[in-house]
Amino acid sequence: MAEAIKLASSNEDEERRLPRNIEAEAAFLGGLLIDNRIVEDVSIKLQPGHFFEPLHGRIYEQILKLIDRNMLVTPVTLKPFFENDEAMGELGGPGYLVKLTADGAGLIGARDFAQQIYDLALLRELISVGRNLVDDALDTSVDVDPKGQIENAESALYRVAEGDGETGGMQSFLTASTEAIKNVEKALNSGGHLSGVTTGLDGINAKCGGLHNSDLVIIAGRPGMGKSSLATNIAFNAASRWVREREEGIEEDKGAGAKVAIFNLEMSADQLATRILAEQSGISAEALRMGKISREDFRELSRASRELQDLPLFIDDTPALTIAALRTRARRLQRRHGIGLIIVDYLQLLQGSGRPSNDNRVNEISEISRGLKTLAKELNVPVVALAQLSRAVEQREDKRPLLSDLRESGSIEQDADMVWFIFREDYYEANKQPDASDEAAHARWVEKMEQVHGIAELIVAKQRHGSTGKVRMKFEAKITKFSDLADDSWGDSSYD
DSSP states (O other): OHHHHHHSOOSOHHHHHSOOOHHHHHHHHHHHHHOTTHHHHOOSOOOGGGOSSHHHHHHHHHHHHHHHTTOOOOHHHHGGGTTTOHHHHHTTTTHHHHHHTSOTHHHHSHHHHHHHHHHHHHHHHHHHHHHHHHHHHTOOSTTOOHHHHHHHHHHHHHHHHHTOOOOOOOOOHHHHHHHHHHHHHHHHHTTSSOOSBOOSOHHHHHHHOSBOTTOEEEEEEOTTSOHHHHHHHHHHHHHHHHHHHHHTTOOGGGOSOOOEEEEESSSOHHHHHHHHHHHHHTOOHHHHHHTOOOHHHHHHHHHHHHHHTTOOEEEEOOTTOBHHHHHHHHHHHHHHHOOOEEEEEOGGGSBOSSOOOSTTHHHHHHHHHHHHHHHHHHHTSOEEEEEEBOGGGGGSSSOOOOGGGBSSOTHHHHHOSEEEEEEOHHHHHGGGOOOTTOHHHHHHHHHHHHHHTTEEEEEEEEETTSOOEEEEEEEETTTTEEEEOTTOOOTTBOOO
């Protein structure tokens, strides 16, 4: 491994003193190239940035990408990605990849090598935090803020500590069953039906028990059905419940509310805020946008705004987010604010890690849905993702969606713990209005519209934790608000 030793820069004394083990990095990569299954045996979250030598980090990053695509990773399959790499060229070119596999030590001690690489990276990060702390403390200018420096140092140390994220691993049945009993107790204390984060809608809570930690919930429907409205309603209900529980002194782990992060790739933050204000003030969202409101309406709007200003609701309206960027931002939000519910509107607007390609869109959607499920498990919070349905729905006489209508990928159905469809019959019935000259047909249409107007069905098409079925809700299109129906007799209906 003489070549590996040359990789570390020796130009600066300071860099030479940083803790690292280039040989361990080379041995680990060599073992990984010989047996790709080693990556499954490493329980820590080893990232490319944990390698001291940048070239080793790039090699590891490319290995992970190929493994994620279910490809066999060898020096031969890696060669095309490093033919023009300058650092690799200084070591004789891609032939260096073969030299990494010459020593089989990485096969025997892979876990120990990975742990050492990770530990040394944490030490380097601590050194960096310490240097910044000393530099800031030596600053005696007029604008110095000692308390602010302490807060920044605490935040930096917390970020380092958060990096110590061992994942997976075995749990005893005692540990798992204790957590299960806590969930049962929470459901019991809530009145016997809510063990997760509340949706704010009794019909859905009774059917699904709320939104459970580590679950991926898909809310799907055709355009105009009210997907975004339902997600926004749930976000508001969960966040306002969190505020109410804190005021009542209820412990956070025993409550049904949550701080909410909304990643809205379709609407801007102010448009989303307008929806929530319309819902809470009872004023039409269209009237708010166009300014067609009275002074009394404006006073009501101001009251609603004041009541909502402390709502723990965080909105990210960055367009064209990649699944990797979304996961990074979600982790940061949970670290800083303790997010308990994540909503993504909507799944098909996210991008995968590769270049956009129509031919590979199915694989890209699979990566995105898998990434969202991984995020839910990693942060141990419910993730609600909205999804569009294919046009196949429009071709059928019965417009109620089916699981096969999920657009572009069956992996959405596979990765989801729950799949909810929104169906509003009045949306389709309104388009069937007959000519007024046909009095009999028009009268039948009016009667039908009176029966279905403002009624929405939530179809629970998949649920790992319980049965499928339908829940009827009231939908006020004017203020984009879903609410419970007093006479919901469909709550236990089966779904075929």
